[in-house]
Amino acid sequence: MANKKGKRRFGSIRKLPSGRFQIRYPGPDGKLRSNGTTYATEREAERALSLVEAKIVTGDWTDPKRAKVKLSEYAAKWINERPNLRARTVEIYAGLLRRHITPYLGNLPIGKIDTAAVREWRATLLEAGVGASEVAKAYRLLRAVLMTATDDLIIARNPCRIRGAGEEKPDERPVLTVAQVFKLAEMVPEHLRALVLLATFASLRWGEVAALRRMDLDLNARTVTVRQAQVELDTGELIIGPPKSRAGLRTVALPRAVIPHLRRHLGNFTGPEPEALIFTGKRGGVLRRANFRRATKWTETVTRLGVPDLHFHDLRHTGNTFAADSGASLRDLMERMGHDSVRAALIYQHRTAGGNRAIAQAMDDKINNENPDDDDGTAGGLARVG
The missing domain is CATH 1.10.150.130 (Tyrosine recombinase, N-terminal domain)
Incomplete structure (x- = not known):
């Protein structure tokens, strides 16, 4: 026989007008609950109440209503x-x-x-x-x-337990050679050539390079600082804000060979104000991804380059590969690429520029090794910018 009402150690059982029994009990948050089920006998209700108590004790209880x-x-x-x-x-x-x-x-x-x-x-x-x-x-x-x-104690365990179901295995993306990078820059409109070079050799995302302002480039120090990123929604709305993660806020050392191109671009296509956008549309408006593709005739251009499946993001991938080939440490690579991780966040305030500069120097060496040097020491082809 179950304990009388008021004497029960945990919860309570009441008999309904229908003759069936219902249990009530305090959940882990102290709120009184019923599991929404009725029982034919008081003994069945007693067993159900004991099971609920055991689940609460072991942490396996879930809220039947929610x-x-x-x-x-x-x-x-x-x-x-x-x-x-x-x-x-x-x-x-x-x-x-x-x-x-x-x-x-x-x-x-x-x-x-x-x-x-x-x-x-x-x-x-x-x-x-x-x-x-x-x-x-x-x-x-x-x-x-x-x-x-x-x-939230709504379910006892996550049913998403399919091994490997959340893993992505994208196709291997193309990596350009140094010569192909400079060739691609030659093939796009003049006001976008420096964008191709900067996105590649500074490992920048589209949103980062599109949001750069004059004050973010220090050509004497040969650095670019990423302070914000441009996000374009499906509605067409443009949002300018901080990079997607703390690690995205970074200063990247540039190879010497791209500096003449950036200097020329600033002189010809960027306003004099520190806040002026470095890269804009043909008429000076904010540069959108679709406008970039249209202006560069991207699909046709990369096909002529011999890399028909090339995406803009592959320029960053190419730059990341060049950086990794330099032999830089994992920490330096992650800082340069703006990858977010616990380790990167912990050392964010204590990073040094030595490895970063070594990457830029290695890129310079790669550019000069793969392209004939001119008298002034810069790479041939498009690299010959005074």
Whole structure:
């Protein structure tokens, strides 16, 4: 016989007008709850109450009421409750939810999503022709959302447990030779030549190079400082803000061979004010990615270069490869590339310029070795800028 009401050590059991029994108990937060299930006998209710108590003690308890919330509602709330997300990241997450997650799993209560459902969802996406990289991104987002649901005690464990499902294995990207970099710069309009060289030999992202201002270049010290980045949303809105991570704030040493090109560009195409954008559109407006592709006839140009699959980001990839070939330490490479990590964050205030300068010197050597020197010591072809 169960203890009388008021004498029970944990929770309570009450008999409903229907004759069935219902349990009530305090959750870990102290709020009184019922698991939403009724029992035919008091003994069954007693066993259920003991099981709930054991789960709370072991940390395996989940909130039965919140487990009924639909994934689409919880995921949207998950995004909204992260105020520090960049606008572009919010846009990417919302797109992944809209295209790949909500149509398949959005109406399911979170508590009903198990590993089998996740596996079937992933297989469905792949069978529908969604790219493996896109599927991996969607999987990582779903895993992050459900990990928070686990932390919120909505589900006992994250059902995203498919080994390797969140890993991307992109095709190997092309790496240009030094000669190809200078050739590409020769092939684009004159007001964009220095952009190609700077993006490559300073390992800059598109958003970083597009946001550079005159004051960010110190040609005497041969450095470029990344202070902000330009983000373009799918709506066309441009946002200028800090780089995507703390490590993105950095000063990069430049090889001597690109300085004449930058000096000429500043004199011919950049306003005299310190805040003037270094690279602009043909009419002086903010340079957008689509405008750059149109002005350079990118697809046609890289095809003539002999690298038809070249993306703009491959210029940074090329620069990163040149830097790695210099033999620089991992720390120096990560600082130059602006990669974010715990280690990089810890040493951010204590970094030195020695390895960074060594990279620039190694690039100079590479440029001069692969191109005939002129009398003034600069590389041939486009490098001959006074």
